[in-house]
Amino acid sequence: MTATGSPPSDRPRLDDHPFFHGFEPEFLRRLEPAVSERTLDPDAILFREGTPARAFYLVRDGKIALELHSPGGPPLTIQTVGPREVIGWSWLVPPHRWRFDARALKATRLFAIEAGPLRAAIDAEPLQGLRLLRQLLPVLAERLEMARVQVLDVHRR
Amino acid sequence: MSIVGEAAPAAGSNPWWPTPYRVERRVAETGDTVTLTLRAPTGTAPPAFAPGQFNMLYRFGVGEAAISIAGDPARPTELVHTVRVAGKVTESIAGAAPGETVGVRGPYGTGWPMDDLPGRDVVVVAGGLGLPPLRPALLAILARRERYGRLEVIYGARSPKDLVFYDEVQAWRRRDDLRIQVTVDAAGRDWYGDVGLVTARLPDARFEPARTSALLCGPEIMLRLTARALEQAGVPPERIFLSMERNMKCAIGLCGHCQFGPDFVCRTGPVFPYAAVRDRLDRREV
Numbered sequence: 417m418t419a420t421g422s423p424p425s426d427r428p429r430l431d432d433h434p435f436f437h438g439f440e441p442e443f444l445r446r447l448e449p450a451v452s453e454r455t456l457d458p459d460a461i462l463f464r465e466g467t468p469a470r471a472f473y474l475v476r477d478g479k480i481a482l483e484l485h486s487p488g489g490p491p492l493t494i495q496t497v498g499p500r501e502v503i504g505w506s507w508l509v510p511p512h513r514w515r516f517d518a519r520a521l522k523a524t525r526l527f528a529i530e531a532g533p534l535r536a537a538i539d540a541e542p543l544q545g546l547r548l549l550r551q552l553l554p555v556l557a558e559r560l561e562m563a564r565v566q567v568l569d570v571h572r573r
Numbered sequence: 574m575s576i577v578g579e580a581a582p583a584a585g586s587n588p589w590w591p592t593p594y595r596v597e598r599r600v601a602e603t604g605d606t607v608t609l610t611l612r613a614p615t616g617t618a619p620p621a622f623a624p625g626q627f628n629m630l631y632r633f634g635v636g637e638a639a640i641s642i643a644g645d646p647a648r649p650t651e652l653v654h655t656v657r658v659a660g661k662v663t664e665s666i667a668g669a670a671p672g673e674t675v676g677v678r679g680p681y682g683t684g685w686p687m688d689d690l691p692g693r694d695v696v697v698v699a700g701g702l703g704l705p706p707l708r709p710a711l712l713a714i715l716a717r718r719e720r721y722g723r724l725e726v727i728y729g730a731r732s733p734k735d736l737v738f739y740d741e742v743q744a745w746r747r748r749d750d751l752r753i754q755v756t757v758d759a760a761g762r763d764w765y766g767d768v769g770l771v772t773a774r775l776p777d778a779r780f781e782p783a784r785t786s787a788l789l790c791g792p793e794i795m796l797r798l799t800a801r802a803l804e805q806a807g808v809p810p811e812r813i814f815l816s817m818e819r820n821m822k823c824a825i826g827l828c829g830h831c832q833f834g835p836d837f838v839c840r841t842g843p844v845f846p847y848a849a850v851r852d853r854l855d856r857r858e859v
C-alpha cells in the first residue's frame with residue numbers, strides 16, 4: 417500500500433451493485449463515506465433479531481440466510497439472499513430493529529451502508545430517495561408473496 | 574416412440590373400463606408421496622404417451638384419481654406414477670404394495686409442446702409435485718440434448734424433505750448440459766441451498782427470452798407468478814406453457830367436472846399456453 421492508499425479504481429463501487437444502477441453519481445458520492453465492505457465466514461452472524469438495524473446490506477457474493485426463531489423450536493430459514501440482492505428494509509422503517517437473524521451460509525462479501533447517513537441522503541434528495549424506494553419495493557413484495565405461499569402452504573394439494 | 578408388445582386396451586372399446594396393472598415397484602419419495610412402477614397385463618404394453626399426459630388410476634371399491642405420467646418415454650414398458658396422499662383415493666393408490674393391482678385408463682389430455690422445443694432455450698419450472706409431470710419432457714430433452722438450446726430447470730418445494738426424485742435431481746446438478754436451481758419455502762439449518770420463491774431464482778437462469786419456451790407445473794399461485802415474471806422478462810406468452818389441474822371424473826370430455834372457463838381440462842388441457850389462459854388465471858373461481 418502507498419502513503420496515499422489504494423488507487424480509487426481498486427475500491428469496489430456502490431454502483432457495481434445492480435441495486436444502485438442508474439442512480440445519480442452525486443447521490444452515490446454523498447453516500448460514499450457511509451459505505452464499508454464486510455466479509456463474513458461461513459456460519460458467521462451478520463445481525464440478530466431485535467437488534468438495531470444500523471446498516472443497509474447489499475450482497476456482492478456468497479449467501480445469507482434470514483432466520484426466524486420461535487421459542488423452543490429450531491431456527492427456520494425463511495429466505496436466502498444471494499449476489500446482486502439486498503437485505504431487508506428494517507433500517508428504513510421505525511423502530512429500526514431487525515425482524516430476523518442473518519447468518520452467512522458460505523463466505524460472503526457485502527456492502528454495508530450506515531443507516532443514519534443513508535436516511536439523511538434520502539431526505540436530502542427526495543427524487544433519488546424515491547428511486548431507492550422503488551428499488552426496495554419489489555424486495556418487500558417478494559417477501560409478502562413468500563409469506564402468502566408459506567401461509568397457504570400451496571404445495572399441499 | 575416405440576412400443577414393445579401390443580398396447581393394453583386402456584382407452585379402447587369401453588373408455589370407462591380400467592385395465593388392471595400390477596405394482597412392480599414402490600419407492601417412498603417423501604413422508605406422503607410414493608412413486609409406483611406399474612406393469613401392464615402379460616403380453617401387453619402400456620399405450621404410448623406424450624410427456625405431460627395423465628392416466629386415471631383406479632382402486633377397486635375406493636375410486637379413481639387423475640395422476641400424471643412421470644416415467645421415461647424411452648422406457649415404454651414401465652408405467653411410472655408419483656402419487657401424493659391428498660384424500661382416500663390417493664391414499665389407497667399410494668398404499669398399493671408390490672404385487673397389488675391398480676386399474677389404469679388413459680393416457681388422456683394434451684402433452685407438453687415437445688415439437689415446439691427443438692432449437693429453442695427451454696426453461697422448466699416445477700413446484701412441489703409439479704416435477705413428476707415434467708420429468709418425461711426433461712428426460713426426452715436430455716435424450717436428444719443436442720437438438721435444444723440452453724436448458725434451465727428451477728425446482729421449488731415446501732421444504733427439503735418434500736423434494737421428490739432427489740437422487741435424480743442431484744445427478745442433474747452434476748451435468749454440465751443443464752442448470753438446475755432448487756429452492757424451498759422454508760428450511761432448517763441443515764439446508765445450504767436457496768430458500769425463496771421459484772421466481773426469485775429466475776434472474777439467475779440463463780436464457781435468451783425471445784427464443785425461449787417455458788414449461789411450468791405446480792401450484793396455481795406459483796404458475797401465475799412465474800408466468801408473469803417470464804413474460805416480463807420477454808418470453809412470448811404463447812411460448813409459456815402451464816399444466817392446469819382441475820378435478821377430473823370422466824377424463825374424456827363428457828361430465829364437465831374439469832371445466833375451466835370454456836375448456837374441459839381433460840380434453841384441451843392440462844397443458845395450455847399462458848396467452849390462452851392468462852385472463853382466467855387472474856380471476857378466481859373459474
Ligand SMILES: Cc1cc2nc3c(=O)[nH]c(=O)nc-3n(C[C@H](O)[C@H](O)[C@H](O)COP(=O)(O)OP(=O)(O)OC[C@H]3O[C@@H](n4cnc5c(N)ncnc54)[C@H](O)[C@@H]3O)c2cc1C
Binds near residue numbers: 702
Ligand atoms: C391432470 C391432473 C394431473 C394430476 N397429477 C397428479 C400426480 O401426478 N400426482 C398426484 O399425487 N396427484 C395428481 N393430481 C391430483 C389428484 O388427481 C388429486 O389429488 C386426487 O384426485 C385427489 O383424490 P382423493 O380422493 O385422494 O382426495 P379427495 O378427497 O378427492 O381430495 C382431497 C383434497 O385434494 C383436493 N383435490 C382433489 N383433486 C385435486 C386436483 N386435481 N388438484 C388439486 N387438488 C385437488 C380436494 O379439493 C381436497 O381438498 C393430478 C390432477 C390432475 C387433474
Ligand code: FES
Binds near residue numbers: 837838
Ligand atoms: S373430467 Fe369429465 S369432462 Fe373432463
